[in-house]
Amino acid sequence: MTTIVLVQPEIPGNTGAVGRTCVALGMDLVLIHPLGFVISDTRLKRSGLDYWQHIQLAEFASWQAFLDERRPRGDQMFLFEEYAPRSFYEPDYPDDAYLVFGCETKGLPDQIVANHRESLVALPMLSDKVRSLNLANTVSAAAYQAMRGRFLR
Template sequence: MVACALLEPDIPQNAGAIIRLGACLGVSVHIVHPCGFVLTDRHLRRAGMDYLDRATICEHRDWPAFQAWRTAAGRRLVALSTHGRIALHDFAFAPSDVLLLGRESAGLPLPVQQSADAVLRIPLAAGNRSLNVAVAAGIAVAEALRQIGDLPRP
């Protein structure tokens, strides 16, 4: 099943919104530490509301630990970056993909992007820099689930 991973998130409200997204769409959310907040932060809980208890959250102590898990699990790493060369809608997603999003303040470091199997971008109207990380996660997760036919049905 597609998963979403947050590399060293630094805004608890965005992490809470992404965890809520994961709960609503049935996607696990991986938190790669260190975070800029504790996971019990009131802002995270407020954004995630009661969905936090419904979410599957996996924590990794750091980037090497996350990479070790991903490699052992045979999961493909699909990074999202404003510097991505492949448009999100032109990429063929697979059920084992892990969608990686960077810190709100800095994005994904180049070495992390280079370790990804693919680096995607969400096309934006001319003159715009980037989307909020939670919005980007929602767009990317929905597209991945749509492609593999795994969107939840009412």
């Protein structure tokens, strides 16, 4: 099963919308602490609507705790960063991929990027007037791209 991983998300509405996407596509959601909100935040629940109860959610105290428990293989990991050297269209995503996203204001922590350079991918943008896309929008685009082969079968 494909898993969406949000590292230190800050905005509850984005996380709620990502959770709804996870339910729609049958994906797990992993949240890496610290979070910029509490899970009971009404803004989170409002964005996730009445789907939040159906989210397959796991939380980890840190990135290292996530790595220690889940032990993802290198070929499973896809870390989304705006300046990544390859497009998210290039990889063949395995069914058990981990799609990893950083927080809204800072992206992924430098140490995570440094340790996983071979796993970096970016959503291409044609305009130089936009620095980045909204986290929930980016996750949706990436999730559907990763699932593309399953919709074509």
